[in-house]
Amino acid sequence: MKVGVFGNEGVGKSTLFRALGGGQEESSGSSRGQGVCTIKVPDDRLHRLAAIFRAKKVIPISITFVEIDPGDTALLPPDTLTRIKGVDILTVVLRGFSDDFHPAPQGGLDPVKEFRQIESELVVSDYLVAQKRIERMTKEARRDAEWTVLHKAVDTLEKEIPLRQFPVSAEENRVIAGFRFASQIPLLLVLNVAEGDLSAEGYPELGEAAFSRGIPLIRLSARIEEEISLLSPEDQAVFLEEMGIRRPAREQLLRGAFEAMDFICFMTMNDEEVRAWTVRRGTVALHAAGKIHSDMEKGFIRAEVIPCEDFLRCGSMAKAKTEGVLRLEGKEYVVQDGDIMQIRFNL
Ligand SMILES: Nc1nc2c(ncn2[C@@H]2O[C@H](COP(=O)(O)OP(=O)(O)OP(=O)(O)O)[C@@H](O)[C@H]2O)c(=O)[nH]1
Numbered sequence: 358m359k360v361g362v363f364g365n366e367g368v369g370k371s372t373l374f375r376a377l378g379g380g381q382e383e384s385s386g387s388s389r390g391q392g393v394c395t396i397k398v399p400d401d402r403l404h405r406l407a408a409i410f411r412a413k414k415v416i417p418i419s420i421t422f423v424e425i426d427p428g429d430t431a432l433l434p435p436d437t438l439t440r441i442k443g444v445d446i447l448t449v450v451l452r453g454f455s456d457d458f459h460p461a462p463q464g465g466l467d468p469v470k471e472f473r474q475i476e477s478e479l480v481v482s483d484y485l486v487a488q489k490r491i492e493r494m495t496k497e498a499r500r501d502a503e504w505t506v507l508h509k510a511v512d513t514l515e516k517e518i519p520l521r522q523f524p525v526s527a528e529e530n531r532v533i534a535g536f537r538f539a540s541q542i543p544l545l546l547v548l549n550v551a552e553g554d555l556s557a558e559g560y561p562e563l564g565e566a567a568f569s570r571g572i573p574l575i576r577l578s579a580r581i582e583e584e585i586s587l588l589s590p591e592d593q594a595v596f597l598e599e600m601g602i603r604r605p606a607r608e609q610l611l612r613g614a615f616e617a618m619d620f621i622c623f624m625t626m627n628d629e630e631v632r633a634w635t636v637r638r639g640t641v642a643l644h645a646a647g648k649i650h651s652d653m654e655k656g657f658i659r660a661e662v663i664p665c666e667d668f669l670r671c672g673s674m675a676k677a678k679t680e681g682v683l684r685l686e687g688k689e690y691v692v693q694d695g696d697i698m699q700i701r702f703n704l
């Protein structure tokens with residue numbers, strides 16, 4: 358999963374990025390807009406499973422964050438737009454701090470306005486793409502499914518509504534997926550507040566705007582997070598508590614990303630490895646199997662499912678069987694967060 362970190366100039370993207378990297382993970386590049394940082398999602402359950410199975414390897418979910426800067430003269434020049442279209446989730450950092458070195462702009466800080474402006478640029482760029490395509494198709498007298506969906510999309514965009522809020526069926530979505538419309542990418546908002554404003558509930562309008570669109574909103578101070586990330590784990594815990602910060606930035610961003618994508622995780626295990634996988638909530642066993650290997654989807658027979666917590670309580674496969682927590686499920690079974698899945702297949 359790839360998460361973009363975008364926002365206006367000087368909102369604290371690079372500072373947040375350094376906080377995410379914290380020195381320990383694979384991270385690179387702190388020059389303008391070049392940061393890439395891969396974080397393994399910590400999941401204690403995987404290690405407990407590995408201990409029971411004496412598995413050699415644990416493979417957690419990993420999420421890659423990429424820093425995306427706006428252009429020098431335009432917010433969304435073509436190369437920035439291309440980078441945005443390459444991510445699964447777009448984190449938009451908004452400015453909620455000012456100090457002597459970074460005075461507030463004229464008219465004061467306005468994160469809601471910043472957010473609206475970015476959203477509106479994404480909408481306009483999609484509108485231009487869709488409109489141009491419709492013109493071509495009209496010339497060629499093409500009136501197929503794509504033409505119909507694009508018209509619906511243009512109607513939505515004209516009302517300044519992002520395609521994220523455009524109710525398309527899975528089939529319609531497939532027809533237009535190739536365009537990678539920018540306003541269709543799930544968003545995650547980060548309000549970067551001043552050190553002293555962490556506990557204050559400032560900018561309630563931003564909270565309302567995010568809530569009404571179903572977009573997760575995180576408040577943090579990138580500068581404090583950067584300082585914290587440089588401390589030892591023990592000191593980090595003390596500092597977080599002192600500052601009244603419940604979860605450090607990286608944890609908040611990981612959770613936010615899962616929420617924005619509506620992702621859940623399931624697990625597979627054998628004596629070689631215990632591994633976590635992500636799927637959209639509502640995914641059926643057949644498609645989850647395809648995520649592991651296309652052969653498993655093609656030759657799917659059934660899934661053996663045990664909720665992870667039940668398995669850990671039992672402590673062994675034999676006990677899980679006698680306690681009846683292992684279930685046999687078919688293709689249409691909707692995978693639940695924390696399911697351990699064993700796919701039976703035949704080619
Ligand atoms: N007071 C305060 N200053 C911050 C905070 N976060 C970032 N800054 C400062 O704001 C300035 C800009 O931060 P950056 O992280 O470089 O912002 P950016 O979004 O990467 O900026 P560009 O790459 O120029 O677009 C730096 O001087 C930071 O130290 C914060 O939480 N509080």
Ligand SMILES: [Mg+2]
Pocket residue numbers: 370371372389390426
């Ligand atoms: Mg920067």
